[in-house]
Amino acid sequence: MLGFNLTILMGPKVPIPAIQPLMETFESAEVTCRDDGRSGFQINFKAIRDPLLGPLDYSFHLNPQTRVFNRVILITTIMAIPYVLMDGIITNRQLSPGANGGSDMVTITGEDVSVMMDLEEKTMEHPGQTENVIAAKIIAMYSQYGLIPTVIPPPVADVPVPTERTPVQRGTDLAYLRDMAARYGYVFYIESGPVPGSNIAYWGPPKRLGLPQSAITYNMGAASNVETISFEHDALAPELVDGRLQDGRTNIKLPVMTLAAMQTPLAREQSLAMNMLNARKILPDNAGGLNIQAAMARAQGATNKSVGDTVTARGTIDAIKYGKPLKARSIVGVRGVGETYDGMYYVKEVTHGIQKGSYKQNFTLTREGTGALSPVVRV
Known part of the structure; x- marks a missing residue:
């Protein structure tokens, strides 16, 4: 017990x-x-x-x-x-x-x-439907697996007019869900639980809000629960969008650019803001028929996604000392590694390794810069 x-x-x-x-x-x-x-x-x-x-x-x-x-x-x-x-x-x-x-x-x-969504490639039209409506419709087709849909609409509702363009799916349902999510820096995944037999099908931005998990603690005596941890700061990860596109409705070429990440911050010193002049510049998504508002939303999603992986932490914790499984796709605090890398992180990936008498977890955490926003984390 x-x-x-x-x-x-x-x-x-x-x-x-x-x-x-x-x-x-x-x-x-x-x-x-x-x-x-x-x-x-x-x-x-x-x-x-x-x-x-x-x-x-x-x-x-x-x-x-x-x-x-x-x-x-x-x-x-x-x-x-x-x-x-x-x-x-x-x-x-x-x-x-x-x-x-x-x-x-x-x-x-x-x-x-979600592997059951990846078994059949198909060509299917979705006339007059936005990405979030299409996502909810596809998820509903797999209700036999206990899927509970959680679909967050994109920041811009670009309703396709059938006389101008029609969204066409070419590929499996899973590939199309992830392709639509990637346009806005969103993610799609199946989260098992909360009770056996049920699953949450999430289509939306990475969850950077909510109650943090108990802190990952290093070098603090009996309170320590991490066995190994390392950090990487990739200065080339942030990307800004800078270019021009022809508006699908007015046929006028207009600038499409991003200047900063528009997401809930987890770090005090934003890497992109500190090094904007040296940030990598990429061209906007050249999908045909987009209006300028939809193009800007996709450009902002690309910047948000790139910035979120600027600082990466990897390590191993003992689940018994931690007291519960570390949960991916949410946030967690880190303490005891110094002011530069202490603070809140997004849990991008967790691997649970279970043997008789042993339960270890390897984790990957990410955020957009260095420095903690708050001097305390949840213990």
Whole structure:
């Protein structure tokens, strides 16, 4: 009750607890959650011959719970509080016979339920619909996976007039959702939970507001919970947009440019503001038919996205000392590393590594500059 345990649910449609003989062969699990790109899991089991079938096959392969395209839900419980780490689909199985008397191992690998959005390429028109309306419509098509849509409209509502242009999807639903999000510096991801069987489908800007998580603490004696941490400041990351585009409605060429990032700040010294003259300059998105307001919104999204990755922190924490799983796609405080890098960060990626008696988390944090906005963080 004062430590942690892992619960694995598996099944074709409604996952149920993994059978006891399977859990007795459990070796390790790894779960990666990120705000951009694929999130997934990998679970390792010892492969044991079925006592009845003998040399015919491994008992793992005879278990219907472990078939490909079955659903898997991983739940970790720390201090008697459960947390859903992953709700995904098995997409790969591997058998590794042990060499020189070593144990045979079976590995199942999978991705979050968004992988089911990436199975069919299609060509589809979305006449008269803005990106957020299209996103909500696509997400609703996958309600069988317990998706709870959270769609944030772009800063500019560019409603396409059917006589002028029609949005056309060419590719999978997942690729199109991420392509539309990237136009405004937005992200699309599936966040497992908050209860088993439900998932939040988020389409919107990175979450840089809300209650911060408990601080990642370094070099503070018994309060320390981080094992390793390092920082990188990339001066070439920030990008400004500077160019001209022809307005799709007036046919007049107008300037499209950005001068600063327009997002909730996490750092006191904004790298872009401190080095504006040396910032990388890129041309605006030259998508045909855009009016100048939509072009400006996309330009601002490109700048916001680039600036957010200026300072990157990577490290490892002990989940038991931390007291809970570190959650990706939200904010967290860092303390004990010095005034330059202390303060609030956006949690871009977390990898959970679970073995018997061990629960470590590798993390990637980002923000737009150095220096803390506040002298305190949430403990």
